[in-house]
Amino acid sequence: MTETHVSVWWELLPAEVRKEIDDLVRRDARLQAIHLALEAGRIHGLGVHEAQLVVHGRYVHHSGGITRAPDRPLDPDSLAARAAECPGRVVAIEAVWDGDTVHDWFVDLLAVTEDPAGDHRLATIPWGAAVRFLGDDAADARHPSATAADRVGRDLAARLSVPFHFASPDTPDDGAPRLRSSSWPSPTRS
Numbered sequence: 001m002t003e004t005h006v007s008v009w010w011e012l013l014p015a016e017v018r019k020e021i022d023d024l025v026r027r028d029a030r031l032q033a034i035h036l037a038l039e040a041g042r043i044h045g046l047g048v049h050e051a052q053l054v055v056h057g058r059y060v061h062h063s064g065g066i067t068r069a070p071d072r073p074l075d076p077d078s079l080a081a082r083a084a085e086c087p088g089r090v091v092a093i094e095a096v097w098d099g100d101t102v103h104d105w106f107v108d109l110l111a112v113t114e115d116p117a118g119d120h121r122l123a124t125i126p127w128g129a130a131v132r133f134l135g136d137d138a139a140d141a142r143h144p145s146a147t148a149a150d151r152v153g154r155d156l157a158a159r160l161s162v163p164f165h166f167a168s169p170d171t172p173d174d175g176a177p178r179l180r181s182s183s184w185p186s187p188t189r190s
Contacts, residue, residue: 006057012044013037013054025058028068033058072123074133074148079109079122079156086120088113093122093157095149095166097174105172107149109156112165112179122156125149142170 010018017040024033038051046054059066072078083090092112099105106126110119125133130144133152140147146169157164167176 006050006053009041009044009046009050009054010057012046013040021055022058022062025055025062026066028066030055030059072129074123074125074129074152076152076155076159079152080159082122083111083120083156083160086111086113086118088115088118090160090162092163092165092179093153093160094119094164094179095146095153095169096178097146097168097172097176098124099172099174105143105145107145109149109153117180123152125152143172146170146172 013021017036021033021036024030024036033055034048034051037054038046038048040046041051041054083093090111091114094110094112095107096110097105098108104127106124107130108121109123109125111122112119125145125148127144130148131138133148134140134144137147138144142150146166150166150169153164153166165179167173167178
């Protein structure tokens with residue numbers, strides 16, 4: 001879809017809806033803006049993909065005036081505090097790829113627990129947050145989300161004295177082999 005098509009879709013939306021979408025974009029409420037564009041534009045045949053492109057166009061238009069939601073901290077203290085809140089004993093830290101049509105590829109950093117067994121999201125690291133976190137190191141050959149997740153995941157795992165697992169650090173793959181807490185031997189208890 002060309003920029004012209006996106007602007008045609010934009011103009012088909014009622015003026016009050018366009019104003020509300022712009023307000024949502026300036027507050028960095030992307031999903032709400034997409035939902036609003038989709039609902040208001042459905043009558044004209046606007047689908048999810050077109051709604052995403054319309055909202056992306058508004059992000060480009062307002063690029064200097066968006067109040068971005070702050071990134072979740074990726075420092076060891078914050079992550080360790082989140083891990084400590086997980087139910088069960090943390091037995092590993094795992095980085096896994098995920099993606100969607102809005103954010104493209106991103107990495108979730110998980111605490112893998114036993115007693116009860118489970119995976120608990122500690123952080124989601126999209127491209128932009130990774131670049132801001134890495135600063136000058138963002139020029140790594142890998143996807144910035146992978147570089148950031150690998151760095152903070154390894155640091156956190158070392159701090160917690162548990163293994164770190166990232167099955168596909170070099171290539172986005174949401175089907176990469178996952179770590180299961182049952183595969184980790186239970187430590188001897190004293």
